[in-house]
Amino acid sequence: MSDTSISASRTIDASAKDVFHVLTDPHRHVELDGSGFVQGLDRGDRIEKSGQQFRMNMSGDHMGGDYQVDNHVTGYDENHLLAWRTAPAGQEPPGWEWVWELKSTGSDSVEATVTYDWSAVTDKELLKKLSFPLVPQEALETSLGNLAAAVRQS
Numbered sequence: 001m002s003d004t005s006i007s008a009s010r011t012i013d014a015s016a017k018d019v020f021h022v023l024t025d026p027h028r029h030v031e032l033d034g035s036g037f038v039q040g041l042d043r044g045d046r047i048e049k050s051g052q053q054f055r056m057n058m059s060g061d062h063m064g065g066d067y068q069v070d071n072h073v074t075g076y077d078e079n080h081l082l083a084w085r086t087a088p089a090g091q092e093p094p095g096w097e098w099v100w101e102l103k104s105t106g107s108d109s110v111e112a113t114v115t116y117d118w119s120a121v122t123d124k125e126l127l128k129k130l131s132f133p134l135v136p137q138e139a140l141e142t143s144l145g146n147l148a149a150a151v152r153q154s
Contacts, residue, residue, distance in 0.1 A: 004119035006133050008140035009111055014151040016079040016102045016110045022150050023047075023082050023100050026054040026071075031150050034142025035135045036060075042068055050076045055089060062134060075099065085120075095120035096132070112147060114140050 012019055022028055024047040030038045037060045044054025052073040059066045068089035074097060075083030082100045085093035096118040103111045118132045 002119075004132075005115055005117035006135075006137050006140060007113055007115040008137060008144055009113040010141070010144040010148065011105060012110050012112050012144075012148045012151060013108060014110060014148075015108055016104045018151050018154065019102055019110050019112060019147065020079045020082070022147060022154060026056070028150060029056065032143055032146045034139040034144075034146060036139075037135075039066070044071075047073055047076065047082065050074060062130065071098075094123055094126055112144055114143055116140060 022032070026041045026044045026047065030040050032038075037058045039057040039059050042055040042057050044052070047054070050073050054071050054073075056069050056071065057066070058069055069086045070089050070091070070093075071084040071086050072093055073082075073084045075081050080102055083097055085095070085097045087093040096116070097120065099113075099115040099117060101113045101115070103113075105111050116133060116135055118127075121127055121132070
């Protein structure tokens with residue numbers, strides 16, 4: 001944890017391949033979300049490489065209700081890393097990023113870490129308006145629990 005990022009980790013009793021398979025399916029992100037903001041996928045396919053985009057339907061008081069975000073995939077290493085920067089729909093990402101890292105700890109066990117990093121946000125007005133971290137530490141921990149449950153159901 002730092003002044004510009006928060007992280008949470010959890011051991012999940014599944015292979016990195018199975019966990020990564022769930023993470024790379026944007027249709028399942030509403031099921032994984034611990035913040036309560038993600039409402040569903042608007043458009044996008046399974047994530048297979050950096051440079052892809054997917055759009056999510058969101059809702060939160062911080063944005064005055066319903067809104068959409070475009071997620072720009074910035075990191076992809078099969079069964080190890082998935083990262084994306086989020087932006088209001090149709091805009092360039094202002095600098096916050098979600099990073100999922102998987103480290104195998106056995107054939108059927110993986111250490112999953114999720115990081116919410118806003119270190120690249122430079123717009124001082126945006127930093128005041130959104131009051132980072134917008135998503136609390138507990139939401140990251142909930143997301144990891146949701147991921148573990150989703151993998152068991154797959």
